Amino acid sequence: MIDVAQAVIGFFMMLGFMALGLHVAVAMLITSIIGVLAFMGAAPLASYGNQLWSIMNDFLLTSIPLFVLLGEILLRSGVTDRMYRTLSIWLSPLPGGLLHTNIGASAVFAAVSGSSVATAATISTVALPEFRKRRYNEKLVLGSIASGATLGILIPPSVNLIIFGALTNTSIGQLFVGGIIPGICLTLLFMVSIIMIAKLFPGTAEKVTEDISWADKIRSLVHLIPPAVIFFVTMGAIYFGWATPTEAAGAGVVLSLIVAAIYRGLSWQMLHAAFLSTMRTSALCLFIITAAFYLNFVIGVMGVPQAMTDLVASLGVSQLGLILVLVVFYLVLGCFIETLSMMVGTIPIVFPIILYSKIDPVWFGIFLVLMMELALITPPVGMNLYVVQGIRRQGAVSDLFIGVLPFVLVIAVFVAVIIAFPALVTWLPGLMF
């Protein structure tokens, strides 16, 4: 058996391998193999092939490529651009104007897809030209795009929640449903903060007053129907127990094809581009997942979960104390490690403690995703900041650091809110069929 100090050394060894620039999955696999060889000899490796097969052949994971494909087809169908225009008609009369459109469009887009980078890229190409025509504080514009794009991993369907559920044996349906209220709350909080900034600092963001007749306004709503239908069909089927998350994903793919056909966005070329992108993204996830599952297994056999829970028990940390420690732990880690790697790399050692402390697994999944959202927009490694900066092609990346600040604060406050009121997360899944 292993003691906590050795486990911690192993954990930092893995982080070290990652930092050296190895492929993240390879870093995890090597750490697992070293663990097996050091503590159990070569014999347990013999079962690796069968384990790899059973991990990859898990029906739960089938939903990952399907949800990715659904998002890719929809992204290429032209629905996003039209949706952005509709939302700008409806949201821009608010104080803060077009900034709300960035948040709203990201949220709606997140509800049907999961890729932050693709969301930020799509929204930026549509939005930045609009903004350049008007007087807006550029930092805030960039910040709202980068922050809005993080909503994708919280609002279901979220690939990150599927991975969390598969690794921890938590119901993916419950996790998805658990993400709905926090997703809506966070979207609204982002918007409220924009309104406050617009009121406090007049001139940073103007209202947009365009003369659009009510008839046109109503007619524009037609472009919100496709994402709404897909969201309600997939999530509804899961919520009411008509279909598993994987089946819902399959149905979503077929619906997105129909949407693309209606918008005349369907072509062989578009379909093949969607396929290639889907294969890349899901292989990236799957490679890390297979390594994480094996790491999880090795760590379990070595008795790390027992050692960790014994340690926590002996320290007598309260639930709240533990959560606060985890907040700091993930804030620090998020500064250095890419978010998906951060999640799967820490679950094997953190999750047993969560179970031991009787923290709700669904709540913890949502908490973890919120911490990942923070990591996505905090320097030095905040991926979304660099993506938006890359699209902007001018100015300094430090503009982004300032622009996201209000939204970083909002997420931090919201983390505190769900710690104080866990029911925000756990209430809706508790009602499920």
Place this chain on the structure above:
Amino acid sequence: MNFIRNFNVVFSIIGGYVLLFLSFLIVFEIIARKVFNYSLQGVDEIGGYVVAITGTFGFAYALIERTHTRIDIILDHVPPVIRNFLNLLAYALVTGAALFMLRYGYEALSESILFKSVSPTPLQIIMWIPQSMWVAGLVVFSITALAMLVHLLVLQFKNPERGFHLYGPPTVQEEVERELADAEARKAESDDHRHSGNGDAS
């Protein structure tokens, strides 16, 4: 290398069609179950095989497209000699990992052939059939990794700068350019549709 890339592209497009087919199968299953109380039995099992097989082929494609996650926090801040060495190390180890998976994957396959394993489900799939395709994906993954490693090794002597450019972790700018090219193409297309009056209200 172009040959290996094209080869992977073809497999990945086939993989996409298989996923699409699976989606239609799933929709058929849901409707049949809800409306006609009839089940195909085993769509979930087939789904598992599809992901296992497209997964291993996908590993290879994602590798050659440099999509697999790497952290460049140190690579960006060390002298080129160390950076190139670490990059080479990463490819040596990913090749090692691919061969490790292939070796034990092949062992799992040969056991299934030896014991004539059949899945314990209504479909009673003979296990070596999906497993051999899964191992084929691992073979492609290993060959791809090995080819990249050899090419990178050769470049160390000829042009190490180019080696890192080709095989180092993609910079954010490269990733953005890729997404942006897609997004701009789509935007141009949807603008065309609007000008030709294809039913856009705004």
